[in-house]
Amino acid sequence: MTFVIRSANADDLQHLYEMAKRTGGGFTNLPPDRKALIAKLERGAAAFARTDDELGDDLFVFVLENTATGEVRGTCQIFSAVGLKWPFYSYRIGALTQHSEELGRTFRADILNLSTDLEGASEVGGLFLHPGERAGGLGMLIARSRYLFIRNHRARFADRCIAELRGVIDEAGGSPFWDGVAGRFFGMNFQDADEFNAKFGNQFIADLMPKHPVYIAMLSEAAKAVIGVPHPSGRAAMRMLEEEGFAWENYIDIFDGGPTMTVRTDQIRSIREAQDDQVVAIDPALGDHKRGDKRLLATGKLAGFRTTYGWVEQREGGIALDPGGAAVLGIEPGMSVTHVARG
Structure with missing residues (x-):
């Protein structure tokens, strides 16, 4: 599923x-x-x-x-x-330090500050x-x-x-x-x-x-x-x-x-590690045949934004996606997708 x-x-x-x-x-x-x-x-x-x-x-x-x-x-x-x-x-957890010369002791109290x-x-x-x-x-x-x-x-x-x-x-x-x-x-x-x-x-x-x-x-x-x-x-x-x-x-x-x-x-x-790539192919061999990497995929803006897992393989000029991930996101060759490693 x-x-x-x-x-x-x-x-x-x-x-x-x-x-x-x-x-x-x-x-x-x-x-x-x-x-x-x-x-x-x-x-x-x-x-x-x-x-x-x-x-x-x-x-x-x-x-x-x-x-x-x-x-x-x-x-x-x-x-x-x-x-x-x-x-x-x-x-915010803070501290208040007070010192008594008469006792020769320093007291530290942890406090909660609104x-x-x-x-x-x-x-x-x-x-x-x-x-x-x-x-x-x-x-x-x-x-x-x-x-x-x-x-x-x-x-x-x-x-x-x-x-x-x-x-x-x-x-x-x-x-x-x-x-x-x-x-x-x-x-x-x-x-x-x-x-x-x-x-x-x-x-x-x-x-x-x-x-x-x-x-x-x-x-x-x-x-x-x-x-x-x-x-x-x-x-x-x-x-x-x-x-x-x-x-x-x-x-x-x-x-x-x-x-x-x-x-x-x-x-x-x-945010730091995500990248955008053009999809150059939809390849049924990805995933099932232990090819490609499982990654988070995202596409679309605002109400059209969607994210799922999919299989990605680097290709010349961009990446290839598995058909399942591409279908869920409505991705076709020539479109761009954001992706980041799953782990």
């Missing part, structure tokens, strides 16, 4: 809703709320339709489709620039893959398709890119970090706050959250233990981000304490 990443549209609402119900909470970019998902799809449609090639407040939503069955089995998103309409808050350092960065997020498809490199296909889209629409994205990883959620659906920090100042539990954030944004946090530093030593052991720790289901995603060049620079999510990864956009590995 063959899968393709394509732009999401209104017909994908039910598929997205069904996937959203499987996330298990703390997944604010894919809320199990039809109105919120409709708003995302409408915002995405406006972003794909915008013709001026400039950085804006865009959201691009993509889905992973099984081309044989038409089923949607995954999704991902790109925010062109966060914090343009309201502040984008994170906690920060808007990451405002204006592009964000890759909203990645979800149906549990039945978590094999065969489909997670990598979804994740890296976003970087190829950014590369081929570079003027629409910032020079810094971030990725927020969901933090630790306990068996009851609560967040030890929320309970230890923000939950002390709000009259709602984590599930209610998470749902509100998914629907309306986190401005209420900015309005009500104390602005002074939080001393980590004063938090509960349960809260301290999950600071900067990804949800178990996000560990593979964290490794993929690190392989692309993302790093954790002590920024964490204000809700669940999960790590926020950062990278300079042009240093993302898939």
